[in-house]
Amino acid sequence: MSQIENTNEPLIGQMPDNRGHFGVYGGKFVAETLMVPLQELQNAYDQYLTDPDFIAELDADLQNYVGRPSPLYLAEGWTRRLGGAQIYLKREDLNHTGAHKVNNTIGQALLAKRLGKTRIIAETGAGQHGVATATVAARLGLKCVVYMGAVDITRQAINVYRMKLLGAEVVSVESGSKTLKDALNEAMRDWVTNIDDTFYIIGTVAGPHPYPAMVRDFQAIIGREARQQIQQQAGRLPDALIACVGGGSNAIGLFYPFLDDKDVAVYGVEAAGDGLDSGRHAAPLCAGRPGVLHGNRTYLMEDDDGQIIETHSVSAGLDYPGVGPEHAWLKDIGRAEYVAIDDDEALQAFHDLTRIEGIIPALESSHALAYASKLAPGMDKDQIIIVNLSGRGDKDIHTVAALEGIEV
């Protein structure tokens, strides 16, 4: 934390700079064809971010369509079981479509509408972002194409069907590792080909500027609400925040409004898969190194030749070899700590929360919960942890059942 404590400069609003850099991370690493469309997106975003009509429409949608504010829930049974800090859950699983992803797709779809775009594209891993995109596209009457890795299509069949019900075309991506990173490549290829009528809704805080900042700003409502709710319920700020990190949008959404509350510890939880030592994981911040992929400089899972390596996690939504550039920056300056939870630990937390609190969490969120169960017992009973319960686990039931040899 030393670099932070030496300065009184607020962290909120400091990054990115006007070229999209978070320290040495972020930026705009794309082929020339996309540079002008990205600038147009930036201009539109800058304009509407402060436009009262846009903000009013966004707020109304978040309240009446998404169901915000999402509750902040004190998990008393689980807290008692762990015997340490009080654990509050930020219930993003209760949003319409079942995860935090919709906070961002609502915002970007409203931008698309104002830019006169008639076609929406998206990439998806677990399918949550795809569903959230297909949902807003259906509502706004926009054509929607979702790119999804062939491997993910198999393990997230329910979400694939949901997207189709919503009227989206789901394109199976057969290149590379056939997961989220390849879906993102394919969506970028679509965008560069159809830039005149197409708006690309990126689902996480990665990609070229302005996406990392824009998606963060749409997701920051999570942290703004939580900060207010915890003061109402507990009369003070929390001691720690915990969220899972794939690309990192739910995490940055929770963390960002607390960045200048220096006494609040911030933990991002990556997927350790079969274990960090196994090499089969998806933890670039814990075990990767900086490089350039998907339009930004950030920590990556890569080999000595600079090729991106395949990742592994039981959770499709965390199965990504990169991470949002703001997380890379927060790691380097020491404001956030990044840790990893393996598949078995996440599955244990999945079962624990289900049985003890009657809440079935997404496998992604289960990584954050598992870290809370490690952290809480070592803390005092009057201390407070907020865990971002970023999504519900209905979509993962087949995965969990299959791992346990049960046919559903």
Add this chain to the structure above:
Amino acid sequence: MSRIKNCFDKLKTGNRKALIPYVTAGDPEPNVTVPLMHAMVNAGADIVELGVPFSDPMADGPVIQRAAERALEHRVSLRDVLAMVTEFRRQDSHTPVILMGYLNPVEVMGYAVFAEAAAQAGVDGVLTVDLPPEEADELVVALKSQQLDPIFLLAPTSDDERIKLICGAASGYVYYVAVKGVTGAGNLDVQAVTDKLEQIRKHTDLPVGVGFGIKDAGSAAAIAAVADAVVVGSALVQKVEQAAGQHDRINTEIAGLLMQMRAGMDA
């Protein structure tokens, strides 16, 4: 004088346009590439663009994606590609060689180390597809310190301001991407290309190459009438793919297409 400048100067004197073929290094296997480079030069290529395989070729269509996957099955690395250029230079000291690829392999090697190794190998220019001039200062300095030309892309979406910025950073030549899309996509609109080249030339005296959508002698001739160089990639890589397994066919198939293009351009 750089090989690239020398090449364009000589072509200009002869009132000819440059033919620039692209192939992915190591596709379908490493030992194919150097003989193929020589075969392309013999068939009329003026400059050779050698693709550096990358696991996530975001700007490429399916044909070149598959080429990268075939090369990566043999773990062809940036260092391997440089070794191919070294070998090529043993028999050919005049044909310019451009490396075309994505930033990350260069980033991992380190800009200064890469620039020195590339110059040593006999590379003349470097085109990193996902590196616009805004992010390129450091690499450009490293390349220029080794007398390597940074080649940049221009696109149909580039406005006057960006054309000025890009041409200011580039040397050797600039590469106009004629189609909104990925490599191997779409059909050429020659009139639109002609108009855009006019706009580009208001900002630079550098030679302007045109690529994307050039597939045969006809399209090569049409572009050669308005551009300084014709770049052909996917049409060649497709021939490599079709001949895979019969490596002796690769050189003859590709040389055949290049000779047709050359004839079309020179007619």
